[in-house]
Amino acid sequence: xxxxxxxxxxxxxxxxxxxxxxxxxxxxxxxxxxxxxxxxxxxxxxxxxxxxxxxxxxxxxxxxxxxxxxxxxxxxxxxxxxxxxxxxxxxxxxxxxxxxxxxxxxxxxxxxxxxxxxxxxxxxxxxxxxxxxxxxxxxxxxxxxxxxxxxxxxxxxxxxxxxxxxxxxxxxxxxxxxxxxxxxxxxxxxxxxxxxxxxxxxxxxxxxxxxxxxxxxx
Numbered sequence: 001x002x003x004x005x006x007x008x009x010x011x012x013x014x015x016x017x018x019x020x021x022x023x024x025x026x027x028x029x030x031x032x033x034x035x036x037x038x039x040x041x042x043x044x045x046x047x048x049x050x051x052x053x054x055x056x057x058x059x060x061x062x063x064x065x066x067x068x069x070x071x072x073x074x075x076x077x078x079x080x081x082x083x084x085x086x087x088x089x090x091x092x093x094x095x096x097x098x099x100x101x102x103x104x105x106x107x108x109x110x111x112x113x114x115x116x117x118x119x120x121x122x123x124x125x126x127x128x129x130x131x132x133x134x135x136x137x138x139x140x141x142x143x144x145x146x147x148x149x150x151x152x153x154x155x156x157x158x159x160x161x162x163x164x165x166x167x168x169x170x171x172x173x174x175x176x177x178x179x180x181x182x183x184x185x186x187x188x189x190x191x192x193x194x195x196x197x198x199x200x201x202x203x204x205x206x207x208x209x210x211x212x213x214x215x216x217x218x
Contacts, residue, residue, distance in 0.1 A: 001084070003049045009084050010056045017060055017076075022144050024137035025062050029128060033058065036124035040191045046116045050090055053081065054097040054121045063102075068166050074098045097121055103129075103179055104165045106186065123192035126183045131199025134180055135206055142172030149173060150214065176207060 001009070015027045037055040041048050057080070061073035074095045081091045097118045103126070129137065142149065148171045156177035157164065170178070184200040187193045212218045 006084055006086060007049075007052050007056070010053055010080070013080055014056050014060060022065070022141065024140045024144075025059055025065070029137070030056060030059060032128050032133065033121070033124045036127050036192075037121050040120045040123055040189050043191050044116060044120055044189055046120055047090075050093050050097075050117045051120050053086070053090070054094045054101075054117060055124055057081075057094060058098050058101050058121060058125060060098075064166070070099070070102075093117065101125055103183070103186075104162050119188035123187050123189050126187065127192060127195055127199065130180050130183050130196060131202050134199065135203060138175055138180065139172055142175070145169070147172055150210075173207075173210070176203065 014030055018025070018027050018030065021027070034052065034055040037051050038048070041051050057073075057077040059073070060080075061076050063070040063073065066072045077098055078091060078095050081094060082088075086094075093115065096113045097115070100113045100118060101122050128134065139149070147169060150173040151171045154171055154174065156174040157168070157170070158177065160168070160178060165178070168174075168178070180203060181200065184193075184196045187196050209218070
């Protein structure tokens with residue numbers, strides 16, 4: 001099969017697998033990340049085929065929906081790519097990207113693997129976690145977990161370990177300070193940094209409006 005055919009097979013696999021996924025981690029999330037990744041890749045010296053496969057498969061089995069098990073996603077991606085006869089070197093690269101893409105890994109200092117392709121897909125994923133879409137996803141997941149939107153008595157934990165991050169049940173607003181507002185300065189590529197700056201400002205403006213409305217000031 002050609003690379004385009006392999007990518008189309010991967011798209012179909014992801015659509016089927018995530019048909020009933022939570023709205024912030026569904027096929028549309030994958031499609032946005034895929035588009036972000038292709039945009040960023042235009043200005044980076046990367047293997048676009050590897051970037052495409054990794055972007056499509058990066059959340060095939062997000063650990064938060066599998067009792068925190070971080071091995072499910074890489075295993076599922078490996079088995080699928082092997083089944084459609086993707087080259088073994090590319091499979092290993094894609095699996096490593098999936099293993100190391102997550103924000104929570106930065107909390108543990110896990111830098112055992114890096115590549116230009118990882119940086120592109122990581123930026124693409126992080127861009128979808130901020131701005132208007134990021135806000136929508138954040139509250140969608142908070143509702144999915146039945147968490148309060150905001151509780152002034154519960155302060156954000158700005159020094160979380162990876163284990164604390166994975167088990168947090170904090171109000172949704174706290175997640176802005178514990179992750180979303182940190183992402184702008186964690187972007188790897190110049191393209192992502194420019195996009196992130198605009199989306200970051202949008203989140204700050206949203207938070208100002210949120211607190212004003214919460215306090216009845218507007």
